[in-house]
Amino acid sequence: MENYSVYVPRLLTKKNNFAPGHRACIGCGEALAVRMAAKAFPSNTIVVNATGCMEIVASQLPYSSWCLPWIHTLFENTAAVASGVESAYKAMSRKRGGDGNVKVVSIAGDGGTTDIGLQALSGALERGHDFLYLCFDNEAYMNTGIQRSSATPYGASTTTSPAGKKSIGQVTWKKNMPEIAAAHDIPYVATANPSYPFDFIEKVKKGLKVKGPAYIHVYSVCPTGWRCATDLAVRLGKLAVETGIFPLYEVENGKYKMNLEIEKFRPVNDYLKLQGRFRHLSEDDIKWIQNRVKEEYAKVLEKAKNDRSPKRLAAKSKRSAEKIPA
Amino acid sequence: MAAKTAVEGIEVSIGISEAVGLADADVIAAYPITPQTHIVEHLAEMVAEGELDAEFIPVESEHSAMSACLGSSAAGARTFTATAGQGLELMHEVLYVASSMQLPIVMAVANRALSSPLSVWGDHSDMMSVRDTGWIQIVVENGQEAVDNIICSFRIAEDKRVLLPVMMHVDGFYLTHVIEPIALPDRELVKKFLPPNRFPLPLNPDHPVTMGDFAPPVVYTEAKWAQEVNLRNSQKIIEEVWGEFHKVFGRKYSPVEKYRTDNARVLLFTMGSFSETAMEAVDKMQGEGRDIGLVRLRLWRPFPFAEFREAVKDADVLIVLDRAISFGGPGGAVCSEIKAALYDEPRKPKIVSIIGGLGGRDITVAGFEEIIERGIQVAATGSKNEYEIYGVRE
Numbered sequence: 250m251e252n253y254s255v256y257v258p259r260l261l262t263k264k265n266n267f268a269p270g271h272r273a274c275i276g277c278g279e280a281l282a283v284r285m286a287a288k289a290f291p292s293n294t295i296v297v298n299a300t301g302c303m304e305i306v307a308s309q310l311p312y313s314s315w316c317l318p319w320i321h322t323l324f325e326n327t328a329a330v331a332s333g334v335e336s337a338y339k340a341m342s343r344k345r346g347g348d349g350n351v352k353v354v355s356i357a358g359d360g361g362t363t364d365i366g367l368q369a370l371s372g373a374l375e376r377g378h379d380f381l382y383l384c385f386d387n388e389a390y391m392n393t394g395i396q397r398s399s400a401t402p403y404g405a406s407t408t409t410s411p412a413g414k415k416s417i418g419q420v421t422w423k424k425n426m427p428e429i430a431a432a433h434d435i436p437y438v439a440t441a442n443p444s445y446p447f448d449f450i451e452k453v454k455k456g457l458k459v460k461g462p463a464y465i466h467v468y469s470v471c472p473t474g475w476r477c478a479t480d481l482a483v484r485l486g487k488l489a490v491e492t493g494i495f496p497l498y499e500v501e502n503g504k505y506k507m508n509l510e511i512e513k514f515r516p517v518n519d520y521l522k523l524q525g526r527f528r529h530l531s532e533d534d535i536k537w538i539q540n541r542v543k544e545e546y547a548k549v550l551e552k553a554k555n556d557r558s559p560k561r562l563a564a565k566s567k568r569s570a571e572k573i574p575a
Numbered sequence: 576m577a578a579k580t581a582v583e584g585i586e587v588s589i590g591i592s593e594a595v596g597l598a599d600a601d602v603i604a605a606y607p608i609t610p611q612t613h614i615v616e617h618l619a620e621m622v623a624e625g626e627l628d629a630e631f632i633p634v635e636s637e638h639s640a641m642s643a644c645l646g647s648s649a650a651g652a653r654t655f656t657a658t659a660g661q662g663l664e665l666m667h668e669v670l671y672v673a674s675s676m677q678l679p680i681v682m683a684v685a686n687r688a689l690s691s692p693l694s695v696w697g698d699h700s701d702m703m704s705v706r707d708t709g710w711i712q713i714v715v716e717n718g719q720e721a722v723d724n725i726i727c728s729f730r731i732a733e734d735k736r737v738l739l740p741v742m743m744h745v746d747g748f749y750l751t752h753v754i755e756p757i758a759l760p761d762r763e764l765v766k767k768f769l770p771p772n773r774f775p776l777p778l779n780p781d782h783p784v785t786m787g788d789f790a791p792p793v794v795y796t797e798a799k800w801a802q803e804v805n806l807r808n809s810q811k812i813i814e815e816v817w818g819e820f821h822k823v824f825g826r827k828y829s830p831v832e833k834y835r836t837d838n839a840r841v842l843l844f845t846m847g848s849f850s851e852t853a854m855e856a857v858d859k860m861q862g863e864g865r866d867i868g869l870v871r872l873r874l875w876r877p878f879p880f881a882e883f884r885e886a887v888k889d890a891d892v893l894i895v896l897d898r899a900i901s902f903g904g905p906g907g908a909v910c911s912e913i914k915a916a917l918y919d920e921p922r923k924p925k926i927v928s929i930i931g932g933l934g935g936r937d938i939t940v941a942g943f944e945e946i947i948e949r950g951i952q953v954a955a956t957g958s959k960n961e962y963e964i965y966g967v968r969e
Binding site: 292293294295297304305308309310311312313315316317318319320321322323325326328329330331332333334335336337338339340341343344351368369371372373375376 | 601602604628629630632633634635636638639640642643644645646647648649650651652654668669672676778779780782783784785786787788789790791794798
């Protein structure tokens with residue numbers, strides 16, 4: 250571990266495309282995630298940002314945290330704006346030559362992705378634009394004051410799903426956005442987490458490399474909204490993975506791969522108890538969450554193990570054909 | 576000097592698409608809505624046949640259509656879209672962004688009534704609902720004007736002294752779906768008239784820019800004022816472009832257009848395709864010795880105050896036809912603006928507000944005669960109503 254300081258600079262660029270000096274809250278896991286992702290962006294990247302925390306903290310006139318071309322327009326349309334940028338470069342380089350080789354990256358939060366921006370995202374994924382969409386999921390509308398979104402986890406207390414005498418808080422299970430993205434049959438879908446920086450950055454690079462749409466769902470701790478200590482962003486990220494709550498996996502051309510298979514799950518309460526948004530949960534509630542987390546994790550694992558992707562099936566049938574004596 | 580090209584019978588929507596082709600647009604993002612469909616269908620066909628080298632983005636909504644246009648225009652591509660009625664409403668918030676970020680997008684709006692009840696037919700409810708969005712709004716009366724003004728719109732929008740999006744309003748069905756005699760401008764002349772789009776600060780990795788920041792109260796007012804000054808100043812460039820177009824192609828356009836207004840004591844005021852029917856009514860009534868003239872507005876935004884005041888200064892009665900209701904308000908949006916524009920004038924006509932032609936209901940020549948007679952009567956006797964609604968069954 251100590252040697253990290255020696256060899257990390259060799260693996261990662263020191264250059265920050267997302268520069269320090271932004272206005273994110275203390276301990277923001279999302280700013281950390283954006284900074285890491287941006288390290289993987291090549292210099293020919295154009296960033297299209299939805300309205301949300303990352304837009305607000307990075308772009309107050311006359312300042313900007315972005316060293317790359319960056320555009321923000323509205324909340325729900327980032328995927329559509331990205332499709333316009335991508336198409337423009339396609340047309341202009343075809344018609345007038347020049348270096349049309351740009352990478353288009355969309356950035357949005359969970360509200361801008363799973364709720365209000367879902368239609369524009371689905372449209373852009375379906376049309377097959379060559380772009381990378383990064384959803385930085387901090388599990389509620391944090392910028393407007395911690396209101397629930399469809400990505401808010403079950404049992405979390407938010408300002409519009411408050412826990413009370415008659416409510417547990419958020420009453421629905423978190424919308425499975427990576428699966429929705431994967432259902433579009435796009436070349437690359439992944440989940441990532443800045444507590445696993447190399448895995449995360451590699452995924453961003455992969456997403457940028459594939460031809461066609463790529464979607465990465467990025468876990469982003471929000472100490473302000475999750476009511477947790479400001480030094481917990483990295484630790485909570487680890488716990489989210491180790492408890493099985495946020496499995497790290499990829500779907501490459503339909504093929505699922507579990508990037509980190511958990512041998513022995515940590516109890517979900519190790520994760521929940523550090524956050525004020527879950528403090529009202531009873532033992533029974535936690536037990537129920539524990540079971541559901543295991544079920545959901547098993548579903549992903551099952552897909553990774555019993556891969557039914559055409560490529561894999563073809564390889565399988567080739568192997569079995571080889572076994573048949575002539 | 577003016578170039579002559581062959582006049583053919585062309586559906587107005589097809590003419591609009593061909594004009595977009597002549598302008599060599601790079602990106603078209605559109606979602607289908609009646610009565611705009613023929614415009615985008617033909618553009619898709621032109622792209623599919625290789626007649627127009629462009630990216631056609633078949634988006635999943637009008638909100639995304641205009642959003643894709645933002646991205647495309649910000650990247651520096653010549654960008655076009657078309658919509659109508661509900662589609663324009665769904666774009667609403669995006670329209671403000673397009674003008675505020677100074678993105679030179681050109682959009683044809685096939686004017687359509689707004690739900691409910693559902694109506695695919697035309698009126699000006701959609702056009703009036705977007706009058707404060709900061710776009711330049713040009714209104715055309717026939718197919719030739721539509722074709723010419725698509726080409727002018729690109730040149731106006733992309734002019735470095737303007738850099739504003741332009742909406743060209745063409746009445747749904749009354750214009751979009753009719754075959755009219757149209758002369759498509761010569762491609763080479765269009766090329767000379769319309770220089771390549773050189774957006775000054777595009778999204779370009781060689782020169783990174785930050786676009787669409789958020790503004791605290793300390794700068795928001797200045798940003799909006801700059802936008803307003805820019806839109807108002809665009810009028811002289813619009814007129815300059817129309818003047819240049821006249822020189823090259825021989826057809827003349829002005830912000831306010833007068834028809835047989837010399838010595839006319841009573842003026843009718845219209846916008847869009849109905850103006851041509853109104854002209855017939857004026858001809859007929861003048862033939863009968865009546866002193867009736869017609870004033871038509873071509874430039875709705877920026878509103879050409881000086882030209883308008885000049886056009887109506889000698890009239891005793893001004894009858895304004897609106898094709899949209901401002902519910903619970905002073906009547907038609909156009910008429911209330913006209914009243915405001917003339918309020919401080921030392922000598923002004925009596926102004927009568929008439930609303931008609933809603934949801935595709937036609938106004939015939941006889942209908943216009945009726946409107947004019949009623950207008951004259953109201954001007955003489957006054958009315959307890961804010962406005963008259965023409966042809967309604969109560």
